[in-house]
Amino acid sequence: MSEPQSSTATLQGRAIATLWRSLAGRRPAMLWRLARLTGPLVHRFSRRERKVTEINLAEVFPERSAAARRRLARESLTHSTATMLELGFAWMGEPQRVEASIHEIHGRELLDDARAEGRGVIVLAPHFGNWEVLNFWLSSHFPFTAMYEPPKIAELDTVIRRGRERMGASLVPTNPRGVAALLKALKRSEAVGILPDQEPDWGSGVFAPFYHRLAYTATLLPKLVARTDARVVTGVARRLPGRGFAIHFLAADERVYAADETQSATGVNACVENAIALDPAQYQWEYKRYRKVIEQQQGHPKHKSFRLY
Template sequence: MTEHATTSDKRLSRATAIAWLWRRLSRWPLPRLWRFASTLGPLVYCFSRRERNVTDINLKVVYPALDQRKRRALAKQSLRHSTATMMELGYAWMAEPDRVEASIVEVHGRDKLDSARAQGRGVIVLAPHFGNWEVLNFWLSSHFPFTAMYEPPKITNLEPIIRHGRERMGAQLVPTNPRGVAALLKALKRSEAIGILPDQEPDWGSGVFAPFYSRDAYTATLLPKLVARTQARVVTGVALRLPGRGFAIHFLDADERVYSADETESASGVNASVEASIALEPAQYQWEYKRYRKVIEEQQQNPNANDFRLY
């Protein structure tokens, strides 16, 4: 057996095990999933050094006035919610649609989407990594023609399962390339809704540095291009977890700067919009993501640039 075949077999076995776990957990009621996450969360904080360290650093940057004891408590709560999100993936992708729909017990701000579409305008939903964004995708694609960009998982054998889960209520997934951008533009011109992840670091050359909690973070500039060509409205959308009960969907007006033709100004509005959603409940944001990652290319091109390395 070749080394390549051995690696492929290991990936297939891993994918099979993960898919089995998702199916198993999809049958669990939400209160049980939350209890399970509440048990695992403290273990993640204790034994997952990378997630703990990145979360602690991010919280120290964005909440400098918070004392160490309160920051540590917030970090533990955050990792509990992130664990819950992972436990709920099978639920969002594989549970009976009626069950998932019934678990969405509140929807706030739907009128912002309905009003824009009634005016013949598309809607760009900024969907940060907050609460359970897969439940948000479920609701959006259940109620509106909805298109979102999609990047295949590193474990390629899981792609059909993840793709089916995200598309099962009618969502259209498009690649993260010019063809995908063209599909987003067409959807907006049809007065449909599209989803954008506003808090992932883009490829070099596809973003600008803009403040996120008063410290510069590399931020994508796709949004002003889409707005300029379609006159779409922009809202922030999240699925807030109500532990043991379900979820509350919130749509918030985006910061007005997102409509600026200036890319840095627009990116600043995007980050401010993410901050506003985090304010709903800071513990539900995925703080273990390296939002302030050092961009080596920036330092190579500009030796006097600020040092963004925190991690």
């Protein structure tokens, strides 16, 4: 049985939800201006996010100067701040206004062609730009299913779930029942979304290169592909600062279709790298992508009994 949420967490959740509601009617241009004002404060006072971002950038862009990486870190945290400020807009803003904020769609034919062939589509959606705007667009235009894990702050669960489901998305749990739901959706020639850049629990992934360094990567994708003959695409909502968003669908690295799980995971990470190349500042670099490699090197990986597959 989970422990009851503390009163502090409850108050924190209510404050965050109130902020999102208050910003839901603001335009992306105004939210970007607000992010430009508050982003430097996040960079200065959020020591953990700044440190992890700078470490990750040093790992993936060693050829860049230290000054260039520091600039990129500041830009990245400003974009992360913008994403947080835009969540109310994506989840609670008038649908017509959210749709109107999407000025460009690139690569839609990848989804349309797959569905015309009777194939499902697996959308790899890395933490780039505003992935909630991507969810809004996908669930507005296609039957769409995605996995959902309740947030640590329980007070936000209803807000997030309603926001993600409001245009018709179907949310399924991150367990075997959820995997079964994804398989059924793909066999109906529908679209499903997968976050390709989160480290899975021990036993649910393999080590595969991400920017030439090993990262523990989920193996859900090859299992879905093998059982459904689905097409894989990468999808992101790139921010157009001061204007809105551009949706990009990119053809997947062919290695994602490999039967070998390490090869497939290598292809998944290459897909994430290709998306990041659109604008490296818009990727969420404050996530500890190489954490499990460090745990393994230290000789005490935190094995868990739960397996997603």
